[in-house]
Amino acid sequence: MDIIYRLKTLRLVPVVALPTVESGLRLAELLLDCRLAVMEVTYRTECAGEALEQICSRFPELVVIAGTVVSPEQADQAVSAGVEGIxxxxxxxxxxxxxxxxxxxxxxxxxxxxxxxxxxxEGLQNLKFFPAAQFGGIKMIELFGALYPDVLLMPTGGINQDNLVDYLNCANVLCCGGTWLSPQKMLAKGDWGEIEQRIKRAVDLLDRQA
Structure with missing residues (x-):
């Protein structure tokens, strides 16, 4: 299935900086259990490459994206791991x-x-708007929509439970990226109860907007 279609359907992409490979595997399982079958693993921690490889291997039903990719070498590693997007x-x-x-x-x-x-x-029409909140948020998204009606955006940065729906209601938003579901400190502490509740609240919100 086309990744653009899947992202448009899922609407929310958890963006994570994993402290360990094990935390990534547990989070992947939790996301699937909560019906949010997508994860963006950022290259902000040393274990990102290995985590991507293991998550892609063990959870083929999960849409796995590599984030914070800044070099061709990282892109090659992510592609070899099996990600669907960069x-x-x-x-x-x-x-x-x-x-x-x-x-x-x-x-x-x-x-x-x-x-x-x-x-x-360069032929790219699906773009990450980052950092969204710091660069005008919804007003800037609406301006981009007027200027470039062929472009879809993935706003990330400052998205949370309270403003998610407002962003998703923008006609030129493909999906939103969010770090609030599983912050790095919460993953490091192993606060899985709170992480699960945050994911469930977000999924419930998405269900009510469907």
Missing amino acids: VSPGFTARLATHCQARSIAFFPGVCTPSEVQAARE
């Missing part, structure tokens, strides 16, 4: 070309019209 905090033509050559969905980070246009010139 997210970068920024845009460079070099990384875009590299990912396209590997036939992997690539979502570069943008926050200005110039960056959106540069990405479009």
Whole structure:
């Protein structure tokens, strides 16, 4: 199934910085149990590469995305692990070309019209709007929609339980990325009860908006 269709259907992507591989495996299982079958594992911790490989291998039904990818080498590692998509905090033509050559969905980070246009010139129409809250939030998303009606955005940064629906109601939003579901400190502490409750509250909110 096409990753764009799946992300549009799922609407929310948990973005995680894993302290250990084991925490990633447990979180993957929990997300599937809670019917949120997607995870973006960021290259912000040393175990990210191994975690991606094991999660992709053990949970083929999960949409696994590599996040905070800033080099072709990281992209190659993620593709070899089996991810379905690659997210970068920024845009460079070099990384875009590299990912396209590997036939992997690539979502570069943008926050200005110039960056959106540069990405479009490389044939990219599904972009990460990051950091969303710091660069105008919903008002900026609406402006991008007026300027570039062919572009869909994945806003990340400042998204939470309280404003998620407002972002999802924007016609040019593909899905939202969120770190509030399983913050790194909470994962490190093993606060799985609170993490589960946060995921369930988010899924319930999505169900009520369906």
